[in-house]
Amino acid sequence: MDFDLAQTDALLSTTRAVRKRLDFDRDVPDGVLLECLDLAVQAPTGSNRQGWRWMVVRDADKKEALADMYRRVGGDYLAAAAADSNNDDQTGRVLDSANFLAQRLGDVPVLVIPLIIGRLEDNSTGAAAGLLGSIIPAMWSFQLALRSRGLGSCYTTLHLGAEAEAAELLGIPDHMTQAGLLPVAYTVGTDFKPAKRPPVSEITYLDTYKNPIV
Secondary structure, three states: OOOOHHHHHHHHHHOOEOOOOEOOOOOOOHHHHHHHHHHHOOOOOHHHOOOEEEEEEOOHHHHHHHHHHHHHHOHHHHHHHHHOOOOOOHHHHHHHHHHHHHHHHHHOOEEEEEEEEOOOOOOOHHHHHHHHOOOHHHHHHHHHHHHHOOEEEOOEOHHHHHHHHHHHHHOOOOOEEEOOEEEEEEEOOOOOOOOOOOOHHHOOEOOOOOOEOO
């Protein structure tokens, strides 16, 4: 199979965390959402258990309740975002957009909460990597599929500080873990660009952490 590398690379390098450019007024059809989820579940999972589940929230009251949790739990972070709102560097812009999303989260057409069967019984790195590593690749595939269809999203986790409260609101069973929250909407324009990143030669090492690869 020959891929169009230019298109593939553009998709991978311009799938941004979209907040301010989400279209709050345009409906997201179930068919488009399910197409993207069909692609998402092609992602690999630990031991091929395929324990992912997807909670789609459209109800206005439930979306606003989740938004309230998001703002309440993320208070300190969002306060920092407000304080940095005039900062022109990349971090300042990200914090400002995070604060914007928090204020408008209940207005997003669809909120998607990715779930994975299981709970972390300990704090070991291996356990966390195994559980979350079985859902996060699918989440990223979902976001790439959205981007290719003119929609956007961003991976948020602030509401997880109230995970039990969110589970009660949505009837999520105790044996499920919420891996984040994805606001989903069409985007205002599609002209996203690659972000500024450090050269990989400066952050990649060969055989030992003291030995840069280049």
